[in-house]
Amino acid sequence: MSDMKLFNIDEKPTWCPGCGDFAILAALKLALSGLDLYPHNTMLVSGIGCGSKLPYYMKANAFDTLHGRALPVATGIKLANHDLNVVVISGDGDGYGIGGNHFMHVMRRNPDLTHIVENNQVYGLTKGQYSPTSDKGYISTTSPDGSIEIMVNPMAVALAGGATFVGRGFAGDPKHLTQLIMKGIRHKGYALIDVLQPCVTYNKINTYEWYKQRAYKLDDEEGYDATDYESAWRKAREWDERIPIGVIYQEDRLTYEAQVEELADGPLNRTSPHRDREVLDSIKLEFV
Amino acid sequence: MSDMKLFNIDEKPTWCPGCGDFAILAALKLALSGLDLYPHNTMLVSGIGCGSKLPYYMKANAFDTLHGRALPVATGIKLANHDLNVVVISGDGDGYGIGGNHFMHVMRRNPDLTHIVENNQVYGLTKGQYSPTSDKGYISTTSPDGSIEIMVNPMAVALAGGATFVGRGFAGDPKHLTQLIMKGIRHKGYALIDVLQPCVTYNKINTYEWYKQRAYKLDDEEGYDATDYESAWRKAREWDERIPIGVIYQEDRLTYEAQVEELADGPLNRTSPHRDREVLDSIKLEFV
Amino acid sequence: MAVINDMTFKMGGEAGQGADSSGHGFAKALARAGLYVYGNQDYMSRIRGGHNFFQIRVNERDIQASTPGIQVLMPLDLMTVTEHLDEMVPGSAVIMDAPMKIDDSRLTSRGIKPIRVPLTEIAQREGGNKIMMNTASLAVAAGLVDLPFEFIEQVILDNFGNRKGSAIAQANIAVAKAAYDEGAREFGPDFEFKLKPIPNTHRMLINGNQAIAFGAAAAGCRWISMYPMTPATTVTEWLAAHHKKLGIVVKECEDEITAVLMAIGAAHSGVRAMTATSGGGLSLMVEAIGLAAITETPLVVVDAMRGGPSTGLPTRTEQSDLQFVINLSQGEFPRVVLTPGTVEECFQAGWRAFNFAEKYQIPVFILTDMNQSNAIRAIDQDRFDMGAVEINRGDLLTDADLDALTEPYLRHKLTANGISPRAMPGHPNGVMLTTSDEHFENGQAVEEVEMRILQMDKRMRKLDEAAKDIRPPLLEGPEDADLTLVGWGTTYGPIHEARLILSADGLKVNHLHYHEVWPFPSARTEEVLGNARRVIDIENNYTGQLALVIRMMTGIDIPHKILKYDGRPFTGEDLAEKVREGVLINV
Amino acid sequence: MAVINDMTFKMGGEAGQGADSSGHGFAKALARAGLYVYGNQDYMSRIRGGHNFFQIRVNERDIQASTPGIQVLMPLDLMTVTEHLDEMVPGSAVIMDAPMKIDDSRLTSRGIKPIRVPLTEIAQREGGNKIMMNTASLAVAAGLVDLPFEFIEQVILDNFGNRKGSAIAQANIAVAKAAYDEGAREFGPDFEFKLKPIPNTHRMLINGNQAIAFGAAAAGCRWISMYPMTPATTVTEWLAAHHKKLGIVVKECEDEITAVLMAIGAAHSGVRAMTATSGGGLSLMVEAIGLAAITETPLVVVDAMRGGPSTGLPTRTEQSDLQFVINLSQGEFPRVVLTPGTVEECFQAGWRAFNFAEKYQIPVFILTDMNQSNAIRAIDQDRFDMGAVEINRGDLLTDADLDALTEPYLRHKLTANGISPRAMPGHPNGVMLTTSDEHFENGQAVEEVEMRILQMDKRMRKLDEAAKDIRPPLLEGPEDADLTLVGWGTTYGPIHEARLILSADGLKVNHLHYHEVWPFPSARTEEVLGNARRVIDIENNYTGQLALVIRMMTGIDIPHKILKYDGRPFTGEDLAEKVREGVLINV
């Protein structure tokens, strides 16, 4: 366990008072320290959005990228230096909307990333338009009569897409969330952690109360086996009346980086640039 | 039933002899004529790739777009003129790789499109690199030691993503394929038809023979109920030993265009541009 | 000794405190009083906290930009006072809630009047809710400057749905009245800046994005697909709010790639279609814009610029996408770039864009920027003349034309002016193929030399045609000036103001304003700049992009530049000062 | 009367018939014989059928482009004969399979020799497989022109893994030998074009993409993430084929957005990383390139251009992305654009790009094109000097530097030359934040005016630094020429050849070749073009993009242009002819 204070920094979050993102920030710091990780061996990679500002408010290596584009940058970083503990932070628009294709394909690769999606079911930073996880009928400035698309179910898509760790947390239960993030980081492979995150300013439907009434812990479900794909699939599809939180699914599968032979000798960045005059001259002879 | 010859055109396909795309072209023409559709009320929208050249080889309205980008163009066309029968043609790289995010999100909308994916599990037109549906271990110029990603399972993703019609055909069984395409077109909503399409030039693994050994018809499965989501889910995940073909899943859900009130009076393109001086002047007063 | 109808109000506070909406209401009251108003906001990329402000300049003449001095400051928090103290002119006033924690001597020592009114108290007492403090503050200001109370009352009524009986409206009015009276009574007599309504005027108050959206609506646009991005989102939001009246389909998409492609699909089908975004989203649209170009699909793209590169300064202004837009996407194709600089020009760009797009079957860009997107201006209502809006769909075949067609329809027919008659897919005689590959006239992909050249020439010929429709840059001021100020887009306002100031100084100065910049109006440029005595290029960017384009197209070099890339707009005074001082930045 | 060591071979057929690979083998044989070779292919966007060809020019001197006349045609199908008949010179030969269905008189009437050999029969008889017919055809050609058989034999052995015992190699050799003998015996004596090996030479045969990839490898590049796109894919495929030797991670991604972003991630971590694509893919990378710029991440992007706009002519050549690359992405930032025009320059661009990228922490583009990507050239081996490859990582802190650090590490520190010392994330003293927002020195997002200006100035200063490292355009030919030919990138070859031809005519002509084009080398440009008597701009595009850039940066106008946008490269003869005729296209 490292000292959580190491992750503190003198920057006041610009989130609205009461925003669910505060709890996620706290939980992440606790989880990192609980796992004896440090600012220097952690790398946060975020997109753009309210939630994606998280890395500004704690001390750690961080790369705030573009809206929707955290996953590929994080994959590049992880493969270039697999000694780093890489945590990806995105919003629901960011992660499932504009970044949806990266999401689909990162699952196939299974790099050892922990992906926290601050899912407030709305576009916060751009002032309240509906998002891919907004409930059908959600009214916003761009859907004045209610949106007419069904929401993305990230848990189901993750299971169908081959994620090896699928979890859901709730910003209203930071203790549980901390544990969940720890599990996600410990998991060797791509871990999706969708977090129910109330946006107190724009989402007047999916409030703390709304989530509280529905969220229940899988830990409390007797005999729930997260390694059983079929059970996971049933839980993944629950929404509305009851919303499961915790580890929905977990599976062992080789990580991407474990299968790249160039990484066998240690992190790539330690041996780059790589140049061997003899090798180059021998290759030259192929052209003769 | 319209005359199939109406869809004929004097262009020799540039596909390799034996390519599975020939059968798909033939099946599509038969399906259209079987449904009494015509070149002028059909619109083909394709991406870029070997398979996406299909619209060049038959007579119908067609828009060959960009690699991976057929779905959004098709959605725009459908919403602008919902009288058209819109069929989308893409490859596996096109539809599930670079175009993956459009795939994920079109399912949430459920516009009445029929989406045929010519899935040869390889990048044909760019000469044989592995694709998102290539089996793990597939050897190609960009994966000389075998790819290390698991393949996309489009059937499973479609079920998780909310597709209202999920089907799979086989270019080696054009009769069955014709029927399947007819069902897809008849379906009101987004219909995914993934077609096992041997690429005789580059894919030496997933050949006609390989598919033939595995493909079996769901029609022959006693009591298989494609409207039952749970059964569909089990079939969707079958691959390798046995590969189901036919309608895996079908569901009734309002189409996107049925929910857009501007389309209630008929196709948008018939009443565009729309301008009412009185309305405009009344809006002007809002600024006073 | 009073100064009549010439002053600036500034309201500021944390994000979420409502400086913006309150300020906007106040501006409306001023416009209804027959005054000219220019209002702009400044906000941070956050939803709550930080420091935002809304600034309103009022005048008797039509004004186009803000000025540096403030006459009345309405701080909703302490930071607003300390941040803007330097901008206050002697004799100005700060309207504060009574308990505001600042030493009055910090104000009085600079000749600023501290006007302490128990705003929160009044709000609670008269209205029952302290959030009506904003209303109280504005009402004090109105009282202070003699703006008749009826204008404040009316705006409050409007805001609450114009229902006289509404309890909340009545509460707000009660708050306003009490505050107004106190302002007028206690502080009015001693305050030298006053407003006097001008009767029989017909003003409207509109910002750049509303004007563009309104222009598009007037052109009969029936489609906008988009993805939210500041500062473009409000174009869509305005159209969404009016979608029922306008019959416009509004589609928020999963990303900007989809947004532009859906618009292309709709446009190909014959619908006037557009998308609106900012730089990052535009970057994602680049490939699709090339598709529109080669398939000759009419497409309107609004790019509301902000500070770059990348996410940059997401809520700040900049004019740094001009060269990007002129050169974007692989290969070469004709396009039109409109760069409106006033709300009137925004409105016109809104409808003219569709005519360019459909007549020439090309992508058309409307370049605006953060400042212009949000800045409001009061103008005479007849400047938005719906009767003057033309709709020209170009060579679009009707059903009757298609019925009469005896030859196969060729979507990409080679013609003298490069324009191939367009048809909407669906007609039996108009079955058509188009493709992103180079193609034959019938849309089939082609690789042969001859047809490639013919199609390329055909497309590029359209640029020559479009050039004839482009409005040349506007020259304001004397033809034979000693100094020519050159700008484009949103700098129109501050340069205009600077020209007036410098002219008043006795300088013979004119202003060359580019509002439709591509195809580049070379002839007029050479005419004006070729003979100009001294020229200064003024741009809200680092490299002087218009100057580079001018040199590229005409060879004329403008070594003297005033460039600003700090995310803030110019003011006329700034510019006049820089010109006077000869502080010219050469890059 | 024989013409020695100066001729062109052309092999053609349907896609899939192997004209390409057979031709390549033949070229190798010629290079090993000590001859200079320039070979280029022409293929359609299809996998089978259609018409493709491979053309090999041979000479005793180093050659840089193909020429129009053919001495030996090796058609694998009938179409190849009819398509290329017009290009055959008098006395030339068509080597045909005996049953080829064409009337010999169509050849003889033009002075072309029909050389009918039972190729298929020989292939089947001697090798047991008719696909060895290609080998037979080439062997006849070798016999015809007196190329010693050993060179053919050696290439065949190489192709089959150099195993002497290999049955298939032996079968091919048997076919070749039989065909060679028949060619030499029956037709050799009567054929005037001959080859004579040059002993003691050390040639290598390489194409542009291989040269770029090899250059990158020599620079120690350890990462390429990409998405397939013609004609860039072979850069990756070459690296993938050598990944074990080079220790390079090759990652095919789901799209180009991912490809460039992964490279950015890897580069940020301290790995030399690149991506390679063509126009459509580059369009998708535009947003991410802005990210690299503002986060100051070293990034190398290869753009192999093809006919645009959009999908355009996907297997044809063009130089139409220059202005796009110079201006892409919203906002303004420094970048470097390298435009190599020979395989040597490709190799150098391959490694120099990484030095520019890391030294200045900016995006660097290598612009090449379809023609250069695939065209092979025989050069002296010592032109690729591994010893001359420098590695300059710029200001990159070592672990020891970081250990010794006493102040907090500032990723975006303001420095005199604009370059902030870089560190690899992972060190306790080097914890760092970076972001796509404008930022403070420590990476925190900033909106304030002052720091914005400082960071913007800092980044742009790097361009001035980089300008000092840019190689000025190459001037070949006499300083005081009567005519200056200007070009960039791949036109180097044909312009070079044209200059030689025109000089031989007696014209005093020189050639200004831009191989590193941005930051633009204005000083040298002004020096050369400012005093030039007559200038012609030569480009493979429609608008004359380099000429536009030259005018933008120097004001110098080049009204005379020779532009080609039909997807095919120039030849020296074409150009010389156009110059002579004064057929200058003015746009």
Ligand SMILES: Cc1ncc(C[n+]2csc(CCOP(=O)(O)OP(=O)(O)O)c2C)c(N)n1
């Ligand atoms: C390419 C691009 N498009 C749009 C935006 C504007 N944008 C910034 S944040 C955001 C959405 C934020 O929603 P979400 O990802 O759910 O995060 P939240 O703010 O709700 O935490 C958008 C659309 C952008 N920055 N870049």
Ligand SMILES: Cc1ncc(C[n+]2csc(CCOP(=O)(O)OP(=O)(O)O)c2C)c(N)n1
């Ligand atoms: C943006 C972009 N990237 C890459 C390409 C090059 N490209 C053309 S087709 C293709 C892949 C084709 O594979 P698939 O979609 O499976 O179709 P197939 O050829 O196998 O039918 C690629 C990568 C392109 N045209 N555009």
Ligand code: SF4
């Ligand atoms: S807008 Fe919503 S998500 Fe953003 S900071 Fe405020 S409460 Fe949080």
Ligand code: SF4
């Ligand atoms: S390469 Fe494959 S997919 Fe393409 S035409 Fe040939 S066989 Fe068909």
Ligand SMILES: [Mg+2]
């Ligand atoms: Mg959100």
Ligand SMILES: [Mg+2]
């Ligand atoms: Mg494929």
